[in-house]
Amino acid sequence: MISKAQRQQALIEATASLRLEGLPISCRDDDLYAAAVDGRRVGELRDAVLARVRAELASMSTSATS
Structure with a gap:
């Protein structure tokens, strides 16, 4: 079981990874949030x-x- 702080850090790192790739961060990030929570x-x-x-x-x- 991972702690709340570890989940929050994992989510921060995941969204940072998307930003590093130049990808948009939006409401579509529910999958990342759900994986962390x-x-x-x-x-x-x-x-x-x-x-x-x-x-x-x-x-x-x-x-x-196209």
């Missing part, structure tokens, strides 16, 4: 961030080819 391990939160990065990059490349 549900007490999932940081690895699962990291996976959520990586999935978001992949999805954003895919949508950017799709919109560029």
Whole structure:
């Protein structure tokens, strides 16, 4: 079980990772918040961030080819 402080830190790091990638932070971050609040391990939160990065990059490349 991880503490509330650890969950908050994991969420901060996850959103910072998105900002470093130049991706928008918005209400779509509910998945990151849920992963942190549900007490999932940081690895699962990291996976959520990586999935978001992949999805954003895919949508950017799709919109560029349209």
